[in-house]
Amino acid sequence: MKDLSKVEKINKVIEEYLNANSSLTIVPVKELMPAFIKAGIFVKDIKKGLPIRLILRELDASNQLDLIPRVHAERHGEHTYWYFVPASATVPETPYKQEKKKLENDAIAIRLNSDETYVISLCDEVLSLKANRQKRFDFLLGDLHKNGKTQTMLPVDAYYEELQLVIEYKEIQNYRPLAVVDKDEDEEENENTKTLSREEQRRIYDERRAKVLPENEISMIVISYSDFEYDDKNKIKRNKESDLKIVQKALKDFR
Structure with missing residues (x-):
């Protein structure tokens, strides 16, 4: 990735968000789009998080994904789902469901949280x-x-x-x-x-x-x-x- 200026800003927003929401153990990247927009990193959201996903894909393709330490890639064949995981939480060993679930009905989510x-x-x-x-x-x-x-x-x-x-x-x-x-x-x-x-x-x-x-x-x-x-x-x-x-x-x- 040629322009790394956005990466520093992205990491700052991620850390601020995770610190402010310390009970979370995993967050779909699309959830942080409002915070990224507010920080001036992106102008607007497209297709529920496409701007941040494009950057993550570019870093992934150039083996630079470690520049965003909190990112977690869940790969399913040709598809990759992107999440942010705080340092205090363990990376999930089982697939994280894309659809939103009620915590009280999700034993895995309850355990992780x-x-x-x-x-x-x-x-x-x-x-x-x-x-x-x-x-x-x-x-x-x-x-x-x-x-x-x-x-x-x-x-x-x-x-x-x-x-x-x-x-x-x-x-x-x-x-x-x-x-x-x-x-x-x-x-x-x-x-x-x-x-x-x-x-x-x-x-x-x-x-x-x-x-x-x-x-x-x-x-x-x-x-x-x-x-x-x-x-x-x-x-x-x-x-x-x-x-x-x-x-x-x-x-x-x-x-």
Whole structure:
């Protein structure tokens, strides 16, 4: 690309947009067209983002796409879909749907946008390593299944093999008061028998991780939503600069 003056302006607009919308983990390039126009980079939008796509195609053809660090190209045969991904988010491993979906009905989007994903991404950045997310160990098992024979391997939020370190992120549900739930009378020979609530089962498995992992020479660090500034829904407000400092302090013995 001969004229790189627009690239600097484009990068500035992208960073400003992503910083102002820190909850986003991926953004179709067309969404930034109003910001690009306001910054004077383009005069008007054409075909929902064509001006920025033309620049990205030109950079791609000349192997200069790295000049825009936040860009992510999703290639499908002859077609390429363009997105911007913030530094705090992981590049999606599964195709991002072009059509707009309701977040509550999109499990992948919910996962990518979760506080857990955000915090583990910060841990990756602090440690300069990439976590093995939802790692399972054959020595870390849940309770026996109803058949009395099999057990499920319990996942951990993040595992860093190089450091023999597990990081668990705890949301508000990990701290809710325990409750006991009655089973239906026709399911029990003794109507006074109780079953564990979801909260109590979660608590038991959290304690099991804390006990079993060190027994297998793996350290475990717990990072809680309450370590950060959070809103009235107990969601992290996501100020990356201050959040990084919190994570750095939590991981000071492993940096």
